[in-house]
Amino acid sequence: xxxxxxxxxxxxxDRRYTIYxxxxxxxxxxxxxxxxxxxxxxLPAIADDFHVSAGVLGILGFIVFGAEFIFALFVGWGMDRKxxxxxxMFCLTMAGIFTGLTYFxxxxxxxxxxxxxxxxxxxxxxxxxxxxxxxxxxxxRRGLLYSxxxxxxxxxxxxxxxxxxxTQALHLGWREVYLFGVIPxxxxxxxxxxxxxxxxxxxxxxxxxxxxxxxEAEIARLNAERPMDASELQQGTIRQLFARPGQVxxxxxxxxxxxxLYATSFVATNVYxxxxxxxxxxWTQSGAATLLLVSGxxxxxxxxxxxxxxxxxxxxxxxxxSGLLVGPLNLLVLLLNxxxxxxxxxxxxxQATNGTWSGAGYSYQAECFPTRVxxxxxxxxxxxxxxxxxxxxxLWTALSNTSLTLTWIVIAVVLGFAQGISxxxxxxxxxxxxxxxxxx
Numbered sequence: 001x002x003x004x005x006x007x008x009x010x011x012x013x014d015r016r017y018t019i020y021x022x023x024x025x026x027x028x029x030x031x032x033x034x035x036x037x038x039x040x041x042x043l044p045a046i047a048d049d050f051h052v053s054a055g056v057l058g059i060l061g062f063i064v065f066g067a068e069f070i071f072a073l074f075v076g077w078g079m080d081r082k083x084x085x086x087x088x089m090f091c092l093t094m095a096g097i098f099t100g101l102t103y104f105x106x107x108x109x110x111x112x113x114x115x116x117x118x119x120x121x122x123x124x125x126x127x128x129x130x131x132x133x134x135x136x137x138x139x140x141r142r143g144l145l146y147s148x149x150x151x152x153x154x155x156x157x158x159x160x161x162x163x164x165x166x167t168q169a170l171h172l173g174w175r176e177v178y179l180f181g182v183i184p185x186x187x188x189x190x191x192x193x194x195x196x197x198x199x200x201x202x203x204x205x206x207x208x209x210x211x212x213x214x215x216e217a218e219i220a221r222l223n224a225e226r227p228m229d230a231s232e233l234q235q236g237t238i239r240q241l242f243a244r245p246g247q248v249x250x251x252x253x254x255x256x257x258x259x260x261l262y263a264t265s266f267v268a269t270n271v272y273x274x275x276x277x278x279x280x281x282x283w284t285q286s287g288a289a290t291l292l293l294v295s296g297x298x299x300x301x302x303x304x305x306x307x308x309x310x311x312x313x314x315x316x317x318x319x320x321x322s323g324l325l326v327g328p329l330n331l332l333v334l335l336l337n338x339x340x341x342x343x344x345x346x347x348x349x350x351q352a353t354n355g356t357w358s359g360a361g362y363s364y365q366a367e368c369f370p371t372r373v374x375x376x377x378x379x380x381x382x383x384x385x386x387x388x389x390x391x392x393x394x395l396w397t398a399l400s401n402t403s404l405t406l407t408w409i410v411i412a413v414v415l416g417f418a419q420g421i422s423x424x425x426x427x428x429x430x431x432x433x434x435x436x437x438x439x440x
Contacts, residue, residue: 017196018137018145024191025133025149028092031184032122033156034163035099039064039115041164041292042174043275044285049174050108058397060112061271065393067116068123068386075124076379084132084375085197089189091128095121096185102178126362127382131375134366135198139434142367143315147307147359154303154354157296161289168286200226200371200435227436228372241376251368252377254425256384258323261419262357263388264395265326268412269349271389272396280404281342291343295350302351306359311431318360320423325352327417334408367429367438374435 047057071091078087098118105111129149137145163180167173203226210218211230219230242249268276274292277283283291310318329352333345369377392411399407429438 021133021136021195022145022148024188024195025129026152026155027184027188027191028088028125029129029149029152030155030159031092031152031188032095032125033153034159034184035095035122035156035178036119037157037160037292037296038164038177039119040271040274041160041289042177043272044278045174046108046111047275050111052108053401055397055401056108057272057275058393058400060108060115061267061393062390062397063112064116064119065386065390067120069383069390071120071124072127072379072382072386074379075127075382076376079128079131079201079375079379083197084128084135084201085192085195088125088128088132088195089192091121091124092185092189092192094118095125096182096189099178099185100182103175105175123386124382126385127375127379130362130366130382131378132195132198134363135200135371135374135435136196139437140432141311143310143360143363143431144304144307146363146366147303147310150307150358150362151300151303153358154296154299157292157299161293161296164289165286165293204228204371226371229370241373241380248369248373248377251427252380254422254427255365255368255381258319258419258422258426259381259384260388260391261415261422262323262353263385264392265330265388265412265415265419266353267389267392267396268408269326269330269346269353269416271392273346276404276408277342280408281337281339283339287339291346292350294343295347298347299351299355302355303359306356306361307363309356310360310363314428314431315360315364316426316428318356319364319426320420322352322357322360323423324420327413327420330408330412330416334405334413364429367433367435368427370438371435 043057046060047053052060075087075091078090095118098114098121101114102111102118105114130146133146133149134142163177167177203222207219207222207228207230210222222228223230241252274285274288277288277291278285306318306322326349329345329349333342333349336342336345365378365381366374395411396407399410
């Protein structure tokens with residue numbers, strides 16, 4: 001832990017800018033969620049339109065997640081080289097273009113390519129947002145403020161469900177659904193023009209330049225402002241994360257295991273949930289969409305709850321509680337047959353796998369790593385989340401043609417229990433510390 005007096009960022013002294021940053025980030029993540037959840041909601045219609053089986057849908061998911069995996073690693077490198085804001089704008093622009101192109105696809109494999117690119121850039125929003133926002137907001141409210149941004153995910157679910165139900169009421173096809181996401185993306189892109197690059201990234205660039213030129217006086221001055229281990233300062237290399245034993249590697253390995261298990265289980269409870277409810281529990285598509293609409297709409301407040309509890313008791317403890325609930329709840333919803341009971345339990349599953357988990361978890365990721373490797377590490381963790389989705393899709397494809405019940409038991413129940421156990425091994429970090437006080 002660093003013992004220096006850390007210089008506050010300019011963003012931390014500008015309340016109006018902090019509010020603006022949170023609103024713009026919230027809108028961006030809401031639209032990324034909107035785009036992602038449109039695919040979840042339209043899967044049954046896509047399957048009917050292109051006459052594909054559950055196994056082929058699993059292939060679609062695998063390819064989409066593969067693109068997201070690659071793009072997550074790319075944005076970690078890009079944030080390190082080009083800056084946080086530049087990557088934020090680039091990801092949003094590409095997501096908007098390919099979301100609109102979804103309307104024009106006429107064959108299943110065209111859909112696969114377009115959705116892979118659109119979803120890849122939309123999901124990459126997460127890694128950039130985690131890095132940029134957490135580097136700018138005040139330490140004393142970092143977790144709570146970023147939980148508001150993460151609350152954009154249920155807002156996106158709410159919007160996607162609402163648009164899906166509207167298009168059904170108007171007797172429009174699934175392609176028209178995607179057109180609704182383009183205009184808001186353009187508006188958010190304009191709003192991001194006034195977002196600043198973080199002081200911490202500017203400090204990182206200045207430190208790199210001083211190290212490259214051998215300017216010891218400048219290195220000392222910069223280190224006094226904001227401590228950084230200059231001996232470990234390399235630009236955009238995975239070696240920074242894994243080369244030597246120590247805090248960075250140990251933390252990253254433990255987080256990787258937890259997030260892989262979390263994301264693999266997430267496939268059943270959040271990605272293929274509409275399909276599972278219609279095929280196993282006999283729900284209608286509209287009924288499943290309504291359940292997601294309610295869960296997402298009310299779920300926003302559970303993100304805030306996760307952030308607030310994290311500030312009070314530590315984000316580590318919120319992750320443990322949320323993780324330990326997942327397996328038992330997933331088992332319970334499988335055993336239930338009453339639709340009201342299923343809806344209530346799924347609502348709790350949704351909040352444990354989205355609200356309280358993400359409300360605390362992504363600020364926790366950002367503060368686990370020093371600024372010199374934060375972008376790379378958060379990009380890696382974004383890739384690990386997607387890697388878990390890929391693994392879940394492979395398991396779904398392999399198991400679903402045999403039994404959707406067995407599929408749920410393996411992916412949702414067994415791996416859900418494993419996720420909870422893994423949280424017990426995560427490092428404990430006290431909240432309300434400056435990032436440089438946690439790791440340099």
